Amino acid sequence: MISLWNISLQEKISELHDDTWNIEINETIVEHRAARDWHQYISGSFAQFKCSLCRKGWGSKRVQVLFNFHLDTARNQGTIKVRRFKQKCRRCTEAQWEDPNFPVENIDVLVERLVRNIRIKCYREDLGQTNRSSVFNGRINGPHESAHCEACHKGVCSQAN
Known part of the structure; x- marks a missing residue:
């Protein structure tokens, strides 16, 4: 999984x-x-999930992703830590937190936004305003379910009810 994130990062940075x-x-x-x-x-994107117990799949339009980044100028080395917030199946009473599966296009958008932030914060570039949207595949109905959102549990979800 990290290879998709790294490939996108290396292309954009x-x-x-x-x-x-x-x-x-x-x-x-x-x-x-x-x-x-x-x-x-922190950014959000569409991702798919699959329950490891009942195998039910679902999509979410706003999966939160947290990035911590640092540039060590003495070593010319930058480090990025990524946390992808999980969700639980609403069917299973013993549901586990499931990892999101982002479409490649959405990883590219998330990394593009991240690189923009890196350029502003680490290199002090003035880049003006731009905003590329994530790709959304499928139809999502219903409200955001905070009880099944790890980001809500951690207090970082922008969709919390």
């Missing part, structure tokens, strides 16, 4: 000076707890 950037999935990072000299960015 290659023009940034001579710095090397690495990306890693980290399910322990939390909002507003970024270490000193680290920046934080």
Whole structure:
């Protein structure tokens, strides 16, 4: 999974000076707890989920993704930590938190937004306003269900009721 994120990152960040950037999935990072000299960015996108118990699948239009990033200028090394917030199946009483499966196009959009933030925060570039939308495949009906959203449980969901 990380390879898709890394491929997208390397395509979009290659023009940034001579710095090397690495990306890693980290399910322990939390909002507003970024270490000193680290920046934080939260974005949302469409993703699919599948219950590991009943195999039911569902989509969500606003899956939260938290990025912590840092540039070590002395070493020309940038580090990005990514937390993809999970959801639970609403059918299963013993449901587990399931990982989101983002379409490749949406990973590209999320990484593009992240790189924009990196350019602003780490390189102090003035980039003006732009906003590329995520791709949404399918039909989603019904309200956001906070009880099944990990981001709601952690207080970082923009869709909380």
